[in-house]
Amino acid sequence: MDQSATPPEQETPYSQASSRYYMLGVLTLIYAVNFIDRQLLAILQEPIKAELGLSDGQLGLLTGFAFAVFYVTAGIPIASLADKANRRNIIANVVALWSVMTAACGLAQNYWQLLAARIGVGVGEAGCSPPAHSMLSDVFPPSFRATALSIYSSGINVGILFGFLLGGWLNEFFGWRVAFIVVGLPGVLIALLVKFSIAEPIRGFSEDRQAAAKAKPSKLNDVLKLIWSRPSLRHLMFAGSLSAFSGYSVTSWIASYILRNYEMGTGELGTWLALTIGVFGAIGTLCSGVIADRLGRRDQRWYMWLPAIASLLAAPFFALTMMASSAQATLLINIVPMMLSTVYVGSCVAMIHGMLNINMRATGSAVFYFILNIIGLGLGPYSVGLLSDYLQIDYGVDGLRYAMMILICSAWLWSTVHYYWASKTLKQDLARVPD
Numbered sequence: 396m397d398q399s400a401t402p403p404e405q406e407t408p409y410s411q412a413s414s415r416y417y418m419l420g421v422l423t424l425i426y427a428v429n430f431i432d433r434q435l436l437a438i439l440q441e442p443i444k445a446e447l448g449l450s451d452g453q454l455g456l457l458t459g460f461a462f463a464v465f466y467v468t469a470g471i472p473i474a475s476l477a478d479k480a481n482r483r484n485i486i487a488n489v490v491a492l493w494s495v496m497t498a499a500c501g502l503a504q505n506y507w508q509l510l511a512a513r514i515g516v517g518v519g520e521a522g523c524s525p526p527a528h529s530m531l532s533d534v535f536p537p538s539f540r541a542t543a544l545s546i547y548s549s550g551i552n553v554g555i556l557f558g559f560l561l562g563g564w565l566n567e568f569f570g571w572r573v574a575f576i577v578v579g580l581p582g583v584l585i586a587l588l589v590k591f592s593i594a595e596p597i598r599g600f601s602e603d604r605q606a607a608a609k610a611k612p613s614k615l616n617d618v619l620k621l622i623w624s625r626p627s628l629r630h631l632m633f634a635g636s637l638s639a640f641s642g643y644s645v646t647s648w649i650a651s652y653i654l655r656n657y658e659m660g661t662g663e664l665g666t667w668l669a670l671t672i673g674v675f676g677a678i679g680t681l682c683s684g685v686i687a688d689r690l691g692r693r694d695q696r697w698y699m700w701l702p703a704i705a706s707l708l709a710a711p712f713f714a715l716t717m718m719a720s721s722a723q724a725t726l727l728i729n730i731v732p733m734m735l736s737t738v739y740v741g742s743c744v745a746m747i748h749g750m751l752n753i754n755m756r757a758t759g760s761a762v763f764y765f766i767l768n769i770i771g772l773g774l775g776p777y778s779v780g781l782l783s784d785y786l787q788i789d790y791g792v793d794g795l796r797y798a799m800m801i802l803i804c805s806a807w808l809w810s811t812v813h814y815y816w817a818s819k820t821l822k823q824d825l826a827r828v829p830d
Contacts, residue, residue, distance in 0.1 A: 408594035408595075408596070409533075409534040409594070409596055409597075414594075415534045415535065417592075418530065418531075418534065418593055418594075418596075419531065419535075419543060419546055419547060421588065421589060421592065421593055422486075422527045422530070422531065422547055422550075423546060423547050423549065423550045423553075424550070424585065425486065425490055425523060425527070425550070425585060425589065426523065426524070426527065426547055426548070426550025426551065426554065427550035427551075427553040427554040427557070428490065428494070428550075428554065428582050428585055429493070429520050429523050429550065429554060430550060430551050430552075430553070430554020430555055430558060431554040431557045431558040431561070431578055432493055432494065432497040432516060432520070432554075432558075432578065432579060432582065433516065433520060433554070433558070434554055434555045434558030434559065434562075434646060435497070435558045435561070435562045435574060435575060435578055436457060436500075436513070437558070437559070437562075437646055437647050437648075437649075437650050437651075438558065438559050438562035438563050438566070438650045438661060438664070438665050438668070439562050439566055439571040439574060439575075439661075440454050440650065440651050441650075441651055441654050441655075441661075442566055442570070442571045442661070443509070443571055446571075447505060447506055447509070449506060450780075450784060451651075451780040451781075451783045451784050451787075451795070452777070452780050452781050452784050453506060453780075454651075454776075454780055455647075455776045455777035455778070455779060455780025455781065456510070456777055456780075457509065457510060457513055463517070463768040463769055463771075463772040463773030464517075464769075464773060465514045465517040465518050465521075466517035466518070466520060466521045466764075466768050466772070467521065467764065467765040467768045467769055467773075468518075468521075469517070469518040469521035469522065470521035470522070470525065470761045470764055470765055470768075471615065471758065471761045471762065471765060473485060473489070473521055473522040473525065473526075473761070474525035474526070474757040474758045474760060474761030474762075475615060475757075475758050475761075477522075477525055477526035477529060477757035477758075478529070478754050478755065478756070478757045478758050479754070481595050482526035482527075482529060482530050482595060482596075482757070483530070483589060483590070483593050483594070483595045484590070484595075485522055485526050486522065486523060486526055486527060486589055487586045487587070487589040487590040488522070488586070489519045489520070489521070489522030489523060490519070490523070490582055490583075490585055490586040490589060491519075491582070491583050491586040492515070492518070492519035492522075493515070493516045493518075493519025493520045493523075493582065494519075494579050494580060494581070494582025494583050494585075494586070495515075495579065495580075495582075495583065496512050496513075496515030496516045496518075496519060496579075497512075497516055497575055497578060497579030497582070498575060498576045498579030498580050499512040499515065499575075499579075500512040500513065500516070500575040500579070501571070501572040501573065501574070501575030501576040501579070502572070502576075521764075524760060524764060525757040525758070525760040525761040525764065526757050527547065528544065528547075528744055528748065528756065528757065528760040529598075529756040529757035529760065530595075530596050531543050531544060531547060532748045532756055533596040533597065533598055533753075534596050537745070537749055538688065538692065539688060540688075540745040540748065540749070541684045541687040541688045541691065541698065541741040541742050541744075541745040542684040542685050542687075542688045542741070543684070544684060544740070544741040544744045544745055545680055545681055545683055545684020545685070545687075545740065545741030546681060546684065548680050548684075548737060548740040548741055548744075549677045549680040549681050551676070551680065551737055551740070552672065552673050552674070552676035552677035552679075552680055552737065553673060553677055555646060555668070555669075555672050555673045555676065556669040556670075556672070556673020556674060556677070557669070557673070558578075559650070559664075559665040559666075559668040559669045559672070559673065560665050560666060560669035560673075561574065561577070561578055561665075562574050562578070562661070562665055563660075563661040563662045563663070563664055563665020563666065563668075563669075564661075564662040564665060564666075565577060565578070566661045566662075567660060567661055567662040568662075598753050598754070615758060617755070618751070618755050618758045618759055618762060619762065621750075621751065621755070622759070622762060625750055625820075625824040625827075626816070626817075626819075626820045626824065627699070627746070627750070627817040627818070627819075627820045627821040627823075627824045627825075628746075628747065628750055628817075628824065629817075630813045630814070630816040630817035631699060631743050631746060631747070631813070631814065631817040632743070632747075632762070632763050632766050632767070633766065633770075633813050634699075634702070634703075634706075634739070634743075634810045634811075634812075634813035634814045634817060635702075635739050635740075635743045635763065635766075635767050635771075635810075636766045636767045636769070636770035636771050637706075637770065637771070637806045637807070637809050637810035637813065638702065638706055638736070638739045638771070638806075638807065638810045639767045639768070639770065639771025639772065639775065640770055640771045640774060640775040640802075640803075640806040641706075641709070641713075641732075641736065641775070641803045641804075641806045641807045641810075642736040642737060642771070642775075643771050643772045643775040643776055644775040644776055644778075644779045644799065644802060644803050644806075645713070645729070645732065645733070645736065645799070645803060646672060647775070647776035647779070648776065648779050648780075648783075648795065648799055649668065649672075649729065649799075650664060650665075650668060651795065652725075652795050652796065652799065653722050653725065653726070655792050655795065656722070656792060656796070657721065657722035657725075659722050664722075667722075667723075667726045668726070671726050671727070671729055671730045671733060672729070672733045675730045675733060675734050676733045676734060676736065676737060678734060679733070679734030679735060679736070679737060679738060680737045680738070680740065680741070683701060683702075683705070683737070683738040683741060683742070684741035684742070686701060687701050687741060687742045687745070695821055695822055695825060696818040696821050696822065698742040698745065698746050698818075698821065699742065699746070699814045699815070699817045699818035699821055700814070700815075700818055701738060701742060702738050702739035702742055702743070702810075702814050703810075703811045703814035703815050703818070705735040705736075705738035705739065706735070706738075706739070706807045706808070706810045706811045706814065707807075707808070707811045708731070708735055709731070709732040709735040709736060709807045710732075710803075710804040710805075710807040710808045711804075712728065712731040712732045712735075713729070713732040713800070713803055713804055713807070714800055714804050715728050716728045716729040716732065717796050717799055717800040718800075732807075739810075739814075743763065744760060744763070746821065746825070747759050747760065747763055748760075749825050749828065750824050750825055750827075750828060751828075752828065775802075775806075778802055779795075779798050779799055779802055779803070780798075782794075782797075782798035782801070782802060783795040783798040783799075785798075786798055
């Protein structure tokens with residue numbers, strides 16, 4: 396490991412590398428649980444749709460817009476609290492909340508009860524990443540930050556892996572209700588692990604800026620003004636939201652697409668998706684952070700060029716995915732866009748934290764996730780569902796195929812433009828970090 400990745404030596408809970416990596420491991424586990432609970436609905440959509448009599452638009456609302464609205468509404472207040480309060484305790488509390496609400500999804504008797512439970516999951520999960528990002532930036536320095544954040548972000552793919560795998564097989568043997576309960580409740584134990592085994596980091600430790608961290612916490616309005624004043628921040632946040640639009644749309648609808656077009660059980664499909672999206676997606680996420688940090692030492696613009704290249708390549712490969720003639724070919728080709736789909740996360744968050752002062756980082760992450768989840772998680776799956784309902788009038792079962800191809804490929808190509816624009820002013824904006 397590069398020596399530049401070692402924080403200043405002081406007697407703190409994270410002076411030793413083992414402590415830093417333990418915290419990173421636990422936070423990554425939490426993020427994986429976050430996505431297991433979130434992704435579970437995707438593999439269970441078809442049996443839920445059949446039992447509760449739902450439309451694609453209603454399914455898109457469950458997995459997308461309704462979840463996202465409450466996710467982002469709760470996210471900024473929790474992040475503002477995290478910029479001045481104990482972040483470890485916040486994370487422990489929200490893990491317990493979303494785990495209980497995931498289990499409650501299995502008790503829902505109608506659409507509105509299920510929607511209410513999903514809203515509860517969204518509110519809980521909103522408190523996960525902003526404080527976690529802030530904690531990681533306090534113990535890992537800028538030269539290693541994208542790598543650390545990408546390791547943390549690989550929890551997305553690990554969560555998708557187990558969400559599809561557990562959801563698919565539990566549904567086949569016990570039904571979708573049991574799947575929610577079995578997957579949700581163990582999260583309470585993980586909340587206790589966080590509470591009693593993780594220490595709250597010293598703010599500014601990784602950059603030897605503890606004095607700056609003692610300044611009065613910034614207000615939301617201050618954070619928004621700073622973001623708006625940095626062109627690279629504006630463009631990377633919008634670009635990331637478009638990447639999320641595509642990624643969330645694929646993971647929300649690919650299972651329904653396969654089940655409607657090919658003969659495959661949810662257990663077998665869950666296994667395929669766990670391997671293709673979970674394993675290979677995690678490889679892409681992990682590698683992208685390491686590559687970004689290495690290239691970024693030569694030229695900081697690589698932090699934006701790398702996700703731009705990933706998005707540009709993902710679009711044509713996903714078009715090929717949708718044109719494949721068998722379930723196996725569809726799933727295998729989809730490995731490429733899924734490996735590229737989360738390349739942006741580590742680089743974007745690392746650059747956001749690099750341009751904000753220490754007491755703005757949790758709120759800065761929350762603002763990013765606000766935009767990302769409204770456009771990506773909110774509009775993505777919901778837009779695909781609505782367009783699918785419309786296209787099914789003329790194209791029948793192929794309506795979902797065309798809806799996914801049109802919207803997902805377009806969003807990836809559009810994001811490429813904004814990553815490039817962000818790279819044009821990135822160096823200047825990083826040089827203007829406020830105290």
